């Protein structure tokens with residue numbers, strides 16, 4: 566069975582999102598591509614798209630997602646607010662590899678104002694070439710992220726922070 570994928574962008578990333586959507590739709594490793602917007606010319610701020618897409622990942626509606634904004638950073642910050650989601654900007658092949666193999670990230674974020682379209686498309690393709698190994702030495706580290714997420718519960722901690 567292939568990947569189910571969601572894509573999303575704000576107005577600063579819609580061109581790359583549409584290119585990547587077409588690439589993924591033609592990729593035999595991928596069964597389904599859901600487009601969460603925006604459509605060309607539509608202006609929705611990135612947090613709304615990023616969280617909508619991340620919720621699809623969190624509830625298991627899709628396996629992975631690709632988000633595009635101007636830098637990729639706002640999308641990543643927004644998507645990571647959804648418990649269970651691991652999202653990050655990655656603009657080189659090694660980072661994309663480690664995003665999956667080290668961090669078990671389900672969401673790749675890209676910046677249309679930072680990298681060119683051919684690199685963006687290549688990185689999106691590469692993202693689906695890796696599978697996280699739950700028996701690897703990276704697994705306990707990812708589990709620690711999940712433990713902190715559960716412990717912190719998404720609400721501000723009243724206790725003073727210290728190192």
Ligand SMILES: O=C[C@H](O)[C@H](O)COP(=O)(O)O
Nearest residue numbers: 577634635636637638639640
């Ligand atoms: O991270 C944010 C994105 O780059 C977004 O597309 C642009 O945000 P801005 O208009 O606040 O710079």
